Amino acid sequence: MSDKLPSHVVTPGAGPAYDHGDKFKVEKLDFFYGGFNALTDISVSIKRHAVTAFIGPSGCGKSTFLRCLNRMNDLIPGTRVEGRITLDDHDVYGSGVDPVDLRRRVGMIFQQPNPFPMSIYDNVAYGPKLHGVRKKSELDAIVEESLKRANVWKEVKDILSRGGLTLSGGQQQRLCIARVLAVEPEVLLMDEPCSAIDPTSVQKIEDLMAELKDRITIVIVTHNMQQAARVSDYTAFFLQEVAGEPAHLVEYDRTASLFTTPKDRRTEDYITGRFG
Amino acid sequence: MQSRERMNKRATNAVALTVIWMAAIATVAALGTILVYVFVNGIGQITPSFIFTWPHGVNMEGGIWPTIQATVYVTGLSMLITTPIAVLAAVYLAEYAVQGRLVSTIRFAADSLASVPSIVMGLFGLAAFVEGMGMRLSVLAAALALSFLLLPIIVRTTEEAIRAVPKYIRWGSYGLGASKWQTVSRIVLPSAMPRITTGVILAAGRAMGETAVVIYTMGTMINGPVSPLDPGRTMPVHLMLMAQEGINMPGAYGTALLLVLLVLGFNLTARYIGRRNRRMQG
Numbered sequence: 001m002s003d004k005l006p007s008h009v010v011t012p013g014a015g016p017a018y019d020h021g022d023k024f025k026v027e028k029l030d031f032f033y034g035g036f037n038a039l040t041d042i043s044v045s046i047k048r049h050a051v052t053a054f055i056g057p058s059g060c061g062k063s064t065f066l067r068c069l070n071r072m073n074d075l076i077p078g079t080r081v082e083g084r085i086t087l088d089d090h091d092v093y094g095s096g097v098d099p100v101d102l103r104r105r106v107g108m109i110f111q112q113p114n115p116f117p118m119s120i121y122d123n124v125a126y127g128p129k130l131h132g133v134r135k136k137s138e139l140d141a142i143v144e145e146s147l148k149r150a151n152v153w154k155e156v157k158d159i160l161s162r163g164g165l166t167l168s169g170g171q172q173q174r175l176c177i178a179r180v181l182a183v184e185p186e187v188l189l190m191d192e193p194c195s196a197i198d199p200t201s202v203q204k205i206e207d208l209m210a211e212l213k214d215r216i217t218i219v220i221v222t223h224n225m226q227q228a229a230r231v232s233d234y235t236a237f238f239l240q241e242v243a244g245e246p247a248h249l250v251e252y253d254r255t256a257s258l259f260t261t262p263k264d265r266r267t268e269d270y271i272t273g274r275f276g
Numbered sequence: 277m278q279s280r281e282r283m284n285k286r287a288t289n290a291v292a293l294t295v296i297w298m299a300a301i302a303t304v305a306a307l308g309t310i311l312v313y314v315f316v317n318g319i320g321q322i323t324p325s326f327i328f329t330w331p332h333g334v335n336m337e338g339g340i341w342p343t344i345q346a347t348v349y350v351t352g353l354s355m356l357i358t359t360p361i362a363v364l365a366a367v368y369l370a371e372y373a374v375q376g377r378l379v380s381t382i383r384f385a386a387d388s389l390a391s392v393p394s395i396v397m398g399l400f401g402l403a404a405f406v407e408g409m410g411m412r413l414s415v416l417a418a419a420l421a422l423s424f425l426l427l428p429i430i431v432r433t434t435e436e437a438i439r440a441v442p443k444y445i446r447w448g449s450y451g452l453g454a455s456k457w458q459t460v461s462r463i464v465l466p467s468a469m470p471r472i473t474t475g476v477i478l479a480a481g482r483a484m485g486e487t488a489v490v491i492y493t494m495g496t497m498i499n500g501p502v503s504p505l506d507p508g509r510t511m512p513v514h515l516m517l518m519a520q521e522g523i524n525m526p527g528a529y530g531t532a533l534l535l536v537l538l539v540l541g542f543n544l545t546a547r548y549i550g551r552r553n554r555r556m557q558g
Contacts, residue, residue, distance in 0.1 A: 104452065126452065130454050180452065
């Protein structure tokens with residue numbers, strides 16, 4: 001299915017180990033908050049079954065861009081997208097696309113862990129129930145499997161009926177990951193998932209990302225360059241160069257190349273800590 | 277020079293603190309005085325037979341059971357009518373309506389409705405339900421008139437409860453592919469439920485003590501209403517009539533104490549629900 005990409009789409013140097021084709025293709029994306037042009041001319045392809053990291057200083061639009069991928073920005077009044085995003089070659093903003101269905105396929109983890117005020121079990125079972133799973137045995141299996149994949153099963157298996165909000169922040173975040181995994185998404189978008197939690201949980205989340213990418217495409221926004229270097233296969237560097245002007249994509253490459261031999265001076269300045 | 281300044285600061289601080297303290301004490305004292313006054317005058321009346329028997333004779337001796345029955349009946353019926361409408365209206369206002377002039381107009385109308393003097397609401401109930409719709413003096417007419425009084429209160433408390441549910445919890449639900457209605461009904465409303473319940477209970481307490489509305493819409497007959505179309509006399513109305521004619525002051529105080537205890541019970545329940553929930557989520 002993968003057509004030849006238009007020349008303006010930045011394609012990272014593809015290596016045999018990671019390249020399973022493109023999951024998302026973004027072409028000439030512009031994003032507006034009301035009259036403010038927040039992102040401009042973003043063209044990028046996101047590889048299937050790989051971890052892609054978006055890095056850049058605060059306010060560079062990387063989270064905004066992430067939310068374009070599952071149309072979460074639709075929930076913010078006054079926002080507008082121009083350009084084209086395809087998921088498996090289907091237009092994400094196409095007329096026939098139900099954003100509700102899209103968000104099931106493209107799950108999302110937020111910076112702030114956000115368990116629902118219900119039991120651990122019900123948190124994980126919420127998604128499958130929404131999509132029609134009724135049988136108790138089936139739900140039990142999904143809950144266990146999802147909590148295991150999210151690296152939190154051992155800690156919660158005996159307290160499944162306890163409120164999700166009684167867990168520690170890091171456990172809550174992994175519970176939220178389990179909750180998303182329970183609906184079998186194809187893509188997992190993570191918006192600074194580790195910035196508000198303890199180091200042990202960060203370690204566990206980084207481990208699970210490595211395990212998950214066999215089945216899932218992962219995109220992570222992070223402030224932490226070491227984390228991007230550790231967990232990702234590809235890295236995109238976003239930058240807003242002048243306040244009030246739109247942010248754009250400066251460089252996109254295999255993580256190893258971007259961090260060792262950046263092609264752009266600004267990327268080099270950023271990763272060596274000269275600004276940001 | 278410096279020490280005098282410091283002295284002045286200390287003095288102003290002490291004065292301000294005293295004034296604030298006095299205001300706080302005055303508030304608590306007002307409530308305390310009323311409660312003690314009603315309690316001292318009414319407690320001698322409160323016996324099982326006062327609560328559970330009917331009044332008799334021209335001076336309304338004996339018990340007040342039918343007025344308790346009428347009070348609970350009309351309050352219950354009114355809450356039954358009001359709560360679903362108010363909660364759905366609040367869901368619409370908070371979740372669905374495009375925030376703009378229309379919604380602020382609706383909100384302003386609700387606030388205005390809440391501030392209409394209850395005697396006017398009683399008059400309206402008399403014209404609209406008792407006479408206009410031919411319900412006569414009845415529990416149903418009173419419940420409907422009370423609904424007009426309670427609707428804005430419950431709408432506003434529910435709306436605030438819904439708005440207090442954090443945005444990121446909703447996003448969690450949307451992020452799983454939930455529709456708007458699924459998110460509202462399964463996440464937002466359950467999360468807001470303790471606060472909504474608190475608001476509803478407080479409104480019920482308000483309805484229970486309401487006099488002006490019910491006297492015009494369900495009358496003063498001591499009958500222990502059974503059908504919603506029966507008239508009846510609620511506790512506040514009974515209290516008012518006994519005290520106004522001075523025929524049975526002890527009975528009036530006894531009724532007042534029971535009424536205060538009932539409303540207090542409602543308020544404490546509301547508080548308990550609010551607290552218990554905070555503990556569970558915390």
